[in-house]
Amino acid sequence: MRVSITVNGELRSDDVEPRLLLVHYLRDVAGLTGTNIGCDTSSCGACTVHVDGESVKSCTMLAVQADGCEVTTIEGLAFDGALHPMQESFRQHHGLQCGFCTPGMVMAATSLLAEIPDPTEQQVREGLEGNLCRCTGYHNIVKAVLAEARS
Amino acid sequence: MIPASFEYTRASSVGEAVRMLAAGGEDAKVLAGGHSLLPLMKLRMATPSLLVDVGRVRELSYVRDAGDSLAVGALTRHFDLSRDELVARHAPLLAAVAGQIGDPQVRHRGTIGGSIAHGDPASDLPAACLALGASFVAVGPSGERRIAAADFFTGFLETALAPGELLVEIVVPKATGAGWSFQKFNRRAQDWAIVGCAVVRDGSTRVALVNMGASPLRSPGAEQALAAGASVAEAAERACDGLEPPSDLNASAEYRRHLASVLVTRALAEAGGAPGQEASP
């Protein structure tokens, strides 16, 4: 089936199998491997991207469902050679170690702040409940998101 | 993991979806947000031959004031429900429940209709609809019909929806100012409830439970006790009368019974301030 999807501002048109998951479309068809796959049960959030501006788990969406949508991946966040402020805040606060959950975590965090611009620590923790990290204990991730909200 | 192959078709209206479902036969499935169906398909626990995608039937995403009730389109997402002003005013329980489903990413995609039609006893929205005395509007080849929530959930992942029928609307009687509570007990916030309890007190008291049987259900024991003037403690003690909760990795049936009684106590206490009805001590 033919789908037209705007990925990071660029309109693409591709023939895809109906069963192709959005995450595989992004990684294997569009060649954007920044979006990672960490589980097969919609649990870990490593594959989080924005569809029409909102965070979704791209492993739990078919590419055909994204037909006509705007998808933003981690590659679309940095602009003009500079890190997005959320990426910068993760760096400043050491909010990543191995970095595998990081793209999904950053995408979830930017979506969270779009919805709750000035969250409490509890709201940040709840807002990131769909993203698992095994390295940081979340301490510095939460710190980075709060710092970005307050800046 | 990856779903097995299937045919895919996209409906642009309710009528078209119903026709497509009819043409697709027994193995056709409706795809809305996909957050109940796709996880099962990825594990190949569901292998439909045809998916009818109703995700673009925009006419099904709404919350409307319908006089003494709210009309909620089946494609209304959990996220929208959790933030809707009409829902917050007239059915705050529904907003609270929707805001605790899964995680934000799930709430951005999952829809109320998908959750109701899936009929999972571990889901929160069916219990909320039971507590609110909601009813569901279904459209099929032979037209439209309305099914009370109390008659809808017929067994494990089974509902009163006939094959080929599409759930289009959830009708929620206004519970403006009524006492309510939602108690969800899980080990991680993103998980399904081990046990949940939704209570609405508006003259009478409805007590619905999550994950306490094969289907979403109300607690006849607690409701009857309250109707007979029993105290919260007595009602909580009877909350599991006649129920057969599951035993699984997360909890034994025995522990679920205990939790249900604790959560019913807490929910009734929190919902206590209903007009015209004092909370029992």
Added chain:
Amino acid sequence: MSATAPAPPGILGQRRLRREDPALLTGEARFVADLDVPGALHLAFVRSTLAHARISSVDVSAALAMPGVVAAFTGADLERDWAAPLPCAWPVTADMKAPRHLPLAVDKVCYMGDAVAVVVAESEYLARDAAEQVFVEYDPLPAVVGIDDALSDRVVIHEELGTNTSYTWELAPDATAVEAAFSSATHRVHGHYVQQRLIPAAIEPRGVVVVPQPFGGEFTVFSSTQIPHILKVMLALTSGIAETSIRVIAPSVGGGFGSKLNVYAEELATLVLAKRLRRPIRWIETRSEGTQATIQGRGQIQDIELAADAEGRVTAVRVKLLADMGAYLQLVTPGVPILGAFLYSGVYDVPAYSISCTSVFTNLTPTDAYRGAGRPEATYAIERAMDALARQVGVDPAEIRRRNYIKAEKFPYASAAGLVYDSGAYEAALDRALELAGYQELRAEQARRRESGDSVQLGIGLSSYMEMCGLAPSRVLASLNYSAGGWEAATVRLLPTGKVQVVTGTSPHGQGHETSWSMIAADRLGVSPDDVEVLHSDTAVAPYGLDTYGSRSLSVGGVAVAIATDRVIEKARKIVAHQLEVADEDLELAGGAFTVKGSPDRSMPLGAVAFEAFTAHDLPDGLEPNLEASCHFDPPNFTFPFGTHVAVVEVDLETGRVILRSYVAVDDCGNQVNPLIVEGQVHGGVAQGVAQALFEKASYDEQGTLLTSTLLDYLVPAASELPSFVTASTVTPSPTNLLGVKGVGEAGTIGSAPAVINAVCDALARQGIHDIEMPATPERVWRALKEVAAR
């Protein structure tokens, strides 16, 4: 011992941001699944759905007939392709029993997840479709699921071994002293603890890509591994391909925690199939196969006894361990309990010590190193037992610890188990932790809640830990029968333009070695860390290395970088002395330039020296061109980091739910290169220990079926389940290396599980509950409360 001074002012000790981050934050970093290999085929393994069964038949014909399927093999098809079985590098005793472990099972499967066939197809989707069409018939056998069942030999898993017991290892330097201490003891404490199996669950699943050059005869193996160097050697031995024809690269690796410290069936199978099919091949693990096919951690039953005098001073520790190896021995499976076996006396001055460990096979996924590997288990046992002793003696848990700590003036301290602890100041860490936690206020709040009969009770738990890391002096490893050494390699080069190149044998997967090693070299050279590049994790670039595990990288690999840097400096000094016509000792290096002492105008920047060394136009007689030096550092001893953690929990007596309210960690890992990274390691480590204490368990049913095969069922906690942590440190440098560093990768995990469970038990002490098995789930707590209520 030399250089014990704290880190000099300069770059070391700065909270420097990580240079690794921009690539990881933007999706630019390449993990193994991200590699774009044109023409690569995809592997999918068919795995046993049973824990123990004979294989009656495997039929791959339907799979082979599917479009896009290139090949399909059974275990029998490939049996002659392996040059040797999968390796176990740690035969802890001379008579240890080890089964033959092939990448694909041939006659019988021994755990759920054991591979029985493999399908090779043109795409991942086709490979998975085809794997579903491989039909295996099994003749089921009774499964051995528990350690006790294994010991009974009711069912012997590996018939050729004649028993399920792999080995019994004993350490009793003075058994008479232990007996005497117990017979004269005023207090005796016995603790029986279960270390549940854990699934490491690094967020990046494993993966392997092998790119052959069929005519050149070379194979490049990309693997999500912690150990590219060890892997290369082992792949050569097990595939029969010459070591010189194998290059292993660990690209960006998304966490390991010990689970990628191994030589896996899939790595060997992918290599061998790439050789056989002469095509590039990739295999990327799915999470639900990883929970079965990647090693698990812990899996021990512990019995610890303490003898103590009237004041509660511990006079002897006696331990009996039972360890679950799982179905086969992976790379260091048998050694994991032994790594902890020296440490059951914890931070305490205990004169008599004995331990025995019996390890058995079960029909479960093999166990192996998981963050801490033996040391969290040891710490848990002694720290739980110390709380029991405090209760028996009638003193506060902090007081019992104070009475027993090895005093600061006793270091270096020779333990009864035979180790020499390098340095320590245990009471200082305790004091700081209690102060940060507000210990007295917490006890007052606890008393108030107890008195008022609050349905939510407060618990405060302490844990003082010490661990041995910096694995390891090679001679000590030899005495433990470990098959490899414990040194680490580094090469430092000054390039012609004055930039610095560091090549390390460590293989980071989240620890930030590029940042830290650049700081170490820059600090010594007096240049900016930005001018230092760090190369690693590619056996063609860094031929020598023993990789990253066991909190060894800084105290062995980082020290090697420092020594190699000093060697480069000494060579540079000779060139400068020659060109400025002064003696070597008249030169001092500061700010990246050599200056003649007393003549600030006579100096030569390092960049100029590098260029002189490169052109070699005017070098001292006999001095070789270029500025490069290597170091293969073999540490003289382990390092012994320590600390005290305080966990504060609230326990809902109605539901049994435990909430971790706050957590204080005071850790001492010696001098710190980059405190930002140190804190991050502690945070993550604490979270993993908390996860063991409250959330995680690999659950199996009686048939050996893994019930927690997805992240829906295996409860890795999210941000919503954890608080922010309070961290602080004390600094007691290690005297055994010139940086005075110790290691911090595992400390958080080692300290935290006992602190949390001690807190849970503290909350329930008034109810008469003194033990809750891990994980302390709401149902377990509720059941314990119900039992005491029924008494």
